[in-house]
Amino acid sequence: MKTLRIATRKSPLALWQSEHVAERLRAAHPGLSVELVPMSTRGDQVLDRSLAAIGGKGLFLKELEVAMQRGEADCAVHSLKDVPMTLEAGFAMPAILPRADAADAFVSPRFERLADLPHGACVGTSSLRRQAQLRALRPDLVLRDLRGNVNTRLARLDAGEYDAIVLACAGLQRLGLAARIRSRLDAPEWLPAPAQGAIAIECRDDDDACAAVCAALDDADTRCRVEAERAMNRALHGSCHVPVAAYARLEGDRLHLAGAVGSAEDGHGIRAEAEGPASDPDALGVEVARRLLEQGADALIAPHV
Numbered sequence: 001m002k003t004l005r006i007a008t009r010k011s012p013l014a015l016w017q018s019e020h021v022a023e024r025l026r027a028a029h030p031g032l033s034v035e036l037v038p039m040s041t042r043g044d045q046v047l048d049r050s051l052a053a054i055g056g057k058g059l060f061l062k063e064l065e066v067a068m069q070r071g072e073a074d075c076a077v078h079s080l081k082d083v084p085m086t087l088e089a090g091f092a093m094p095a096i097l098p099r100a101d102a103a104d105a106f107v108s109p110r111f112e113r114l115a116d117l118p119h120g121a122c123v124g125t126s127s128l129r130r131q132a133q134l135r136a137l138r139p140d141l142v143l144r145d146l147r148g149n150v151n152t153r154l155a156r157l158d159a160g161e162y163d164a165i166v167l168a169c170a171g172l173q174r175l176g177l178a179a180r181i182r183s184r185l186d187a188p189e190w191l192p193a194p195a196q197g198a199i200a201i202e203c204r205d206d207d208d209a210c211a212a213v214c215a216a217l218d219d220a221d222t223r224c225r226v227e228a229e230r231a232m233n234r235a236l237h238g239s240c241h242v243p244v245a246a247y248a249r250l251e252g253d254r255l256h257l258a259g260a261v262g263s264a265e266d267g268h269g270i271r272a273e274a275e276g277p278a279s280d281p282d283a284l285g286v287e288v289a290r291r292l293l294e295q296g297a298d299a300l301i302a303p304h305v
């Protein structure tokens with residue numbers, strides 16, 4: 001393989017992540033030429049309707065997968081938290097890069113922390129997971145939808161449409177916007193999306209040459225953690241637009257997983273955790289999902305599937 005073409009969305013964050021992967025591939029394989037193939041996806045174009053209404057987050061992948069099938073690109077780079085729990089048939093994930101900061105960030109021009117917001121303040125986020133956690137901690141807040149790429153969301157905050165918004169620390173840091181993080185929303189009190197902060201490479205499952213090149217960037221610890229988080233989410237429902245949070249950490253050869261499901265309407269939430277051997281992240285994910293379901297998680301998820 002002499003040249004590798006990476007299909008990517010055109011948002012500044014997607015381009016940063018794809019350029020990061022390109023640089024790391026060039027460093028791992030001197031002599032390999034790596035090019036980006038920027039594309040716009042339906043998920044990026046349609047901003048006026050909810051993602052669920054237009055077919056879920058898989059929409060961000062579809063066009064990139066078609067490009068790989070047509071031979072117009074060899075692989076695609078994704079934020080793993082936006083990738084459906086089960087990949088489309090015919091595709092594989094040869095590399096998951098070392099995880100960056102997995103936490104969410106509280107972003108506001110005037111307030112330092114969530115607890116500092118005045119009664120009835122307005123917070124922007126379209127994520128059911130973030131809405132549910134905000135409701136649980138601050139039932140008085142007014143939650144308003146906010147979609148679009150990171151830069152668009154910050155612009156709307158700065159225009160005064162919201163008192164605060166919640167974004168991923170990783171995205172802000174990658175875009176050189178870490179100064180916008182007023183405080184961190186950290187585990188175990190606040191949980192991120194399954195696989196938040198991890199970048200994944202997808203390719204056709206019959207493209208062994210591409211998979212071998214990409215595998216040089218795979219990080220085993222990150223793969224183990226995000227596999228537990230995604231296995232939990234998969235066991236709960238199999239979709240990706242649901243109020244589900246998960247965070248796994250490794251301690252030696254032990255893997256610990258915390259999971260939560262909540263209601264964006266009333267803030268009611270269910271939590272569970274468990275630990276097990278790092279050799280079987282799937283089993284741990286399934287076990288935490290079982291404990292959540294035992295407490296009634298299904299009633300919180302079903303309306304969104």
Ligand SMILES: NCc1[nH]cc(CCC(=O)O)c1CC(=O)O
Pocket residue numbers: 079080081082150166167168169170171195196197198199
């Ligand atoms: N849903 C959009 C999205 N997908 C991945 C990230 C951040 C980067 C990451 O989690 O790796 C973001 C922005 C955000 O949630 O603030």
